[in-house]
Amino acid sequence: MKFGLFYQIQVPKPWDEESEARRIWEALDQIAYAEEMGYDSVWFSEHHFRPVWSHNSAPDLTLAAVSQRTSRIRLGVGVVLAPIHHPLHTAARMATLDILSNGRVDVGLGRTGYPYQLTPYGTQLEDTRGMWEEFAQVLPRIWTEEIVSHEGRYYQIPPRQVLPKPLQKPHxxxxxxxxxxxxxxxxxxxxxxxxxxxxxxxxKVGDVLQLHQEMQKSAKPAGGMVNNHNALMTAGFCHEDAKEIEGRGTELIGWYMDQQRERARLVWQGVDPATVPPDYQGYYERDMKLAAGPHPGDATASEVVGRGTSFCVGTPDQCIKFFESYEEMGIEQVFLLSAIGPARHEEVMNTLSMFGKHVIPHFRAKEQAQASSGISSAAND
Known part of the structure; x- marks a missing residue:
């Protein structure tokens, strides 16, 4: 199992003139330290018009800065919001980032689950699935074909040589x-x-993995490359003191849950329910229920932390148990959001340290033992 970090650049109020800048600079310091502690990757989301929750509208620029302060960890965008970008633009920026990082880039693609981020860019909700799918088909062709052209429903590209090309091959x-x-x-x-x-x-995670593995058997990637891997994104807080987990850990997860409700109240503002496309109905109904909460019977932050299955909050041993439960179902990588809203820089650094000293070495030792066992078994055959 590999370990990475995940960032939203969350900036809780009250703000001062340096609040945003401070969080970004802290993230750069945290990531440099994470590389020293053995982490494998760092991922940044892309969100727009999401105050407090995510001040992270240009993740490729932030990762360009990361690329100059690190030498090993992979750099991921999770995810590029395809319906508000053009694939030519994304191809050039990600190829440049791949060069700056010496071939360490991963690119996630998504369409966003709500209209609030889309409408300022002139994107219609009913077009997002088609745009995301066409984007995913065109992007690898731009990287791999010397001269690319495309005539689609959403994108029309006359024959052009698009440069630069990424270092990673095929892409x-x-x-x-x-x-x-x-x-x-x-x-x-x-x-x-x-x-x-x-x-x-x-x-839920198990259902997604099973469906993904089954459907990839008939994959037809435009660039000729199948990525048959998976990764789990989770929020987390790790501390050696159980009282800190019960107190501060629960407080941070409570903030995270509250912000999810605030998101739900924001992102469908001004939308007529009758105009919500069928493939967005599930998101809309989920968010309307969430926005009206919390409801009687909903799990509290303390209960969610105590349950230990939705978020990674605990001692190093408890975090190991959390990840082993997902490892057993086939999860290969985990991305930890440790810079949760109110979490102070030193608290984030402590979580990174706990993982670097205890959690990551546990899984590395396990992998080495399994590899040695395989070598011994082969030698005895």
Whole structure:
């Protein structure tokens, strides 16, 4: 199992003139330290018009800075919001980032689950699935074909030589956020890796993995490269003191849950329910329920932390147990959001340290033992 970091650049209020800048500079310091502690990757989301939750509208620029402060860890965008970009633009920027990082880039693609981020760019909700799918077909062709041209429903590209080309061949690995069966099915058929959130718990994650693996058997990637890997994204807090976990860890997860409700109240503003496309109905109904919460019977932050299946909050041993439960179902990588809203820089650094000293070495030792056992078995055959 590989370990990475995940960043939203969350900036809780009250703000001062340096609040945003401070969080970005802290993230750069945290990532440099994470590389020293053995982490394998760092991923940045892309969100727009999401105050407090995510001040991270230009993740490729932030990762360009990361590329100059690190030498080993992979750099991922999770995810490029395809319906508000053009594939030519994304291809050039990601190829440049791949060069700057000496071939360490991963590119996730998504369409966003709500209209609030789309309408300022002139994108219609009913077009997003088609745009995302066509984008995913065109992007690898731009990277791999010397002269590319395309005539599609959403993108028309006359014959052009698009430069620069990425260092990785045939192209950087492509991923997709997989939150619905339809998206997971299409992502797998396009040869994209699966990015899965932990909030739904092991049953939901297991269903996504099973569907993704099954549908990739018939994958037809445009660039000739199938990414058959997966990764789990989760929020987390690790500390040696159980009282800190019960107190501060629960407080941070409570903030995270509250912000999910605030998101739900924001992102459908001004939308007539009758105009919501069929493939967005599930997102709309989920968010309307979430926006009206919390409801009687909903799990509290303390109960969610105590359950230990949706978020990674605990001692190093508890975090190991959390990840082993997902490893058993086939999860290969995990991306940890440790810079949760109110978390102070020193708290984030402590979580990174706990993972670097205890959690990551545990899985590395396990892998080495399994490899040695395989070598011994082969020698005895």
């Amino acid at each position: 950087p690995p492509l991923w997709s956020a997989c939150s619905s069966d339809e998206t997971t099915r299409t992502a797998a058929e396009l040869g994209l890796g699966a990015l899965v959130g932990s909030e739904g718990g092991p049953d």
